[in-house]
Amino acid sequence: MPKLGFLNRILGDSNERELRRLQKIVDEINDLAPETEALSDEQLAAKTAEFKERLAQGETLDDLLPEAFAVTREMAARKVGERPYDVQLMGGIVLHEGRIAEMRTGEGKTLTAVAPVYLNALLGRGVHVVTVNDYLARRDAAWYGPVYHALGMSVGVIQNAGISFMYEPGYEPETEGPATGYKDLRPATRKEVYQADITYGTNNEFGFDYLRDNMVREWEDKAQRDLYFAIVDEVDNILIDEARTPLIISGQAEEASATYIKFARAVKGLREEIDYVIDHKAKHVALTEEGIERVERALGIRNIFEGDPRLARHLEAALDAEYLKRIDRDYVVRDGEVIIVDEFTGRLMPGRRWSHGIHQAVEAKEGVPIQRESITYATITFQNLFRLYEKLAGMTGTAETEAEEFHKIYGLDVVVIPTHRPMIRVDHPDVVYINERAKFNAVVNEIEEMHRIGRPVLVGTTSIEKSEYLSSLLARRGIPHQVLNAKHHEREALIVAQAGQRGAVTIATNMAGRGTDIKLGPGVAELGGLHVIGTERHESRRIDNQLRGRAGRQGDPGSSRFFVSFGDDIMKRFAPDWVPGMMQKLGMTEDMPLESRMVTRAIEQAQQKVEGHNFDIRKRLVEFDDVINEHRKQIYSQRDKILRGVDTRANVLEEMLFREIERITENVNPDDFESLELAHAELREIFLPEDLPTIEEMAELRDELTDELLDRAEDRYEQMEAAIGPENMRKVEHWLLLEAIDTHWREHLTAIEELRQSIGLQAYAQVDPLVAFKREGHDMYQQLVQNIRRQVARTIFKVRVVQQPAPQPAPAPVGDGAAAPAPAQKAAPILAKASGPSPEEIRRLGAAPQAGGKGSSAAKRRKLIR
Known part of the structure; x- marks a missing residue:
């Protein structure tokens, strides 16, 4: 110990060495003060264009730092009467370098951020300043808006409940209060605010907007740009205290109790080998032609696979509940509730529920109350949200005690900035x-x-x-x-x-x-x-x-x-x-x-x-969340490619349709009738009846079966494209891909959360729950990819052209200023899709969805959580 103390006295600790390095840069800034003070407001403002030009010529932000900080400090002194101290400049340099500045309360952290925000905004990629509440976001944007505005930078503020503002000098709100709060803040769209050079807001709003952006159906509906640089105020509060609670966008599943009951009755009493076939290896129930007809009669439906695709899902769930789930083996009924029995330990697992409607189907089978489920549409933790930024920095009065966590989880180092005046508390x-x-x-x-x-x-x-x-x-x-x-x-x-x-x-x-x-x-x-x-x-x-x-x-x-x-x-x-x-x-x-x-x-x-x-608990949670985060990155990346206009024809035809047909036929044995029947049952969900060979014809084709089916699928695809036109075909491909991704991503989120809650039981078997979660999570992701491909392949041929009726012009109002009626529009062919587009889709296309085509078998059962 004495030797270490002696070395520290000679070399100084790492923080002291860092402060000496920062002081040299501060000295450079101070040396520029006389010439900067001599500039007029217009000359100071012109520096922004000069800096941007120099960046375009190859200089870096580090090269510009002394001058940019000197310009910002001078403008702050003129516009808001606050001239940053040397220690605030030190803190600003630390923030620019993507680290955490620990500064005591009252040292002026908000002003400290102004120079690094300006410097990084010069790149035009957007800088986010993250605060702990809406009030501080509005206050800080209005407070330092004059500085940024004078330097030619635009400033926006995002608030809760979809409220957004742009800083605009001279704007007077009609009313004072929480919705406006400050003059010079005018209402603006979310997208306009995110296009600003500098955007203030809370961690929750930045996170929710990120999730919402990854639910849109058109690229132009996205609000945020790529996440470049964020400065997080009260960084310990946001990245540690609040990091334990993930952001979740969710909604309640539809109320479908009567439908589950109806299907439970319809599938009861079916005869094995006559009405249905069980593939015990795949844990899948497939209806025969006789079984399909019997179920359709019981439901009073002409074709269960035509129209609303949810009917097929209800049938799938009802078959699973009736013929695969066994009372007192897979579940028990206690106090009017279906409780899952863990297949490995035999323990009851109250609170856990099967996904994809299976649990409700079992409840309907047993005649107990059917519980409505909540659906998670999107979720992310703050740890993974802020790690998405290319550069991240933070400031707080207290970070040093959590320095290890900041470094290990976020890769952020802490620099303790000295106080401007000696601390005498x-x-x-x-x-x-x-x-x-x-x-x-x-x-x-x-x-x-x-x-x-x-x-x-x-x-x-x-x-x-x-x-x-x-x-x-x-x-x-x-x-x-x-x-x-x-x-x-x-x-x-x-x-x-x-x-x-x-x-x-x-x-x-x-x-x-x-x-x-x-x-x-x-x-x-x-x-x-x-x-x-x-x-x-x-x-x-x-x-x-x-x-x-x-x-x-x-x-x-x-x-x-x-x-x-x-x-x-x-x-x-x-x-x-x-x-x-x-x-x-x-x-x-x-x-x-x-x-x-x-x-x-x-x-x-x-x-x-x-x-x-x-x-240790938070680190463990991050390790678990990193698994789903990898899935999220892949899914959101695929969505972005579709939104940006990837070749959807190749994606749907080759990656989805062809691969699904190949999967179905790869293990078909032409000499085994049951094998042929199972494959034929699945192929009926994809092909129109006139395009699908009979079971006998499939047996005769033998090794040429797959090639023949691919040829027939491609011919039908080209006929569709010729009938509705390439532009409309691209629209339907775009919509089908997004619909399949979003539907199965929601189901995947629910399923993997249930897995996370139950995986701890693996510890009883001397298995590390994290290792088991990664392994099962990987399997579930592969299943997710298959489910997406499966849905697209089974939906693509259920599209036909309908004629859009010409809209009738509204009668012109009587009196002065009556508007001339709009010219009548000609009827135009539009797309109608069998899988039920969103209301926005319907409004955009101008007609309700209709179905075409016919399928005829229960879909292969999705993998459930074990």
Whole structure:
């Protein structure tokens, strides 16, 4: 150890070496100050075009950094009266380099981001500034909008509920309030805001917009551009605290109880080998011609495979439930609920459900209430969302304690930036009490003492419940105070901003008011500044440090103290149950505190253990989510190719239709009637009746069967294209591909989430659940690809031309200003698709879907989760 300390004194630690490197760049920026200050506003603004030209000539952003930072600093001083300090320039350089700048509360992180945002916006690829709430996004965009605007940069703001603004000087909103909030922000479309050079918004909105963009059916409907650079404010809150909860876009499945019941009745009593054939190896039930006719009579349907494709899915699920699922083997019925039995362990698995409608079909079979399912349309974790950015940076007052997690999960290094002025806040040792009642009485006493001398007090609690309890105690003492929590962001920011006034008492949950400075009122500094009280140690040191950091900004005086009891969660983790009793035996009473540096160190050691445990949990979650993330990348990449105009003909004809026919015929034995019958049953779902050979003809074709079928499929395809025209054929291919991808991707998300929830049971078999999840996840992805191909192949020939009726012009209104009627349009042929387009598709094409063609067998059963 002495040697290491000696080396550190000679070489300095890595952070100190980094600060020395940054200071050299800051010196370059400062050297440019005199000539930059001599420029007029117009000359400063002209620098943007000059920088862009130099970038086009081959210079890099690093080459431009000193000049760009000098220009931004000068414009900020002129437009908003704020000239960044050297430490803020250091923080800005760290952000530009794609790292995390740890800067104490009150050091001006929002201003720190302005220079690197401007520099990176010069590339024209869009810079995202991510905040923790809508209020801060609006405030920061309006606050620094004048700087960006003067330098020729456009600024947008995205908000919750689809609200978006562009910064536009002089724009006056009709009403003030949360929807507008600031003048100079005019309403704008989401796409316009994302086309801006700089876009402010919350992590949730950036994430949801990413997911929505990967659900659109036309390329021009996308709002976001490629994700280039994001600066995340309060990066520890967003990338660690909120990273445990994924973003999910979901909806409820349709209510189809009656349909499930109807199909359950229709398939009951079918005869094996006569009405249906079971492929036990593939766990698949295929109806014979007799079986199809019997089911269609029971349902009162002429052709179950014509029209709504959901009918075929209901039939598939009903056959699976009736002939493959066995009560007391695959499931039990208990208290009116179908509960799955794990096939490996025999354990009941309440809460788990089979996907693809199988569970509802079993419920219908057993006559129990049929539960409606929710469908996940799209989902992503914040870890994987922000790793999509080409460059990522962040800033916060507390990141060093989580530096390992930032590096391992996001590849982000933390640089601790020194304060502009020396920190003189006094952090008192923790005070420990026997129980919570004694602790809160002591807290109230300390608040009362501070209030009596006029010192403002900020009290941090770990929950809203504790805030309200403390508020009731203060009310009994007659001490005026404000209570806030992290729910009402604008009111919260106003309250926090006033928390430094003389005599103010503010109770806040630990996360409330982040991003808002507490400035000391007149005369408060002489009294000792803001006093921060923590009513409980959080399981993360970082959260405690955030609370402490509210005092002592910019060299202000201040102090902090934490009050803890043996009843607190963190104390229970490291203090044995017998400690409070022992303390009482030693004579420690409720009103007797224990103040000890040893206790404080013990708590911090306990916190480090908990932090390590939580990090391991989050890291494990990321490892699991990385599996689905690879699937997501592949699916979204395929969607983008289709939206951009990939050769859909080759995709549908060769990759989907031909490969599906080859899959069906590859194992056909011409001498085995059952083999031929199973293949014929599947081929009937693809071909029109007039194009499909009989079973006898298939047997005669033998080795030429596959080639003959491919030729017939290609001939039918070309006939369709000639009938409806190449342009319309490309439209139907485009729609069929997206419909199949989206349908089966939704099912895949549900299935893989069920797998994730159940995979832990593999540990009982001495198998690493992650290894098992990767293996089964890979198999499920292969099944997803097959299902997409299968649906496209079975739908492509069910298209025909219908005549679009000419729209009737609306009668012209009577009176002045009547509009001339629009000229009548000629009827035009359009596409109609058997698989049910979306309402937007119907509106775009101008007619309701109709079906053509005929199929005649239950589809091969999809793979279910095991």
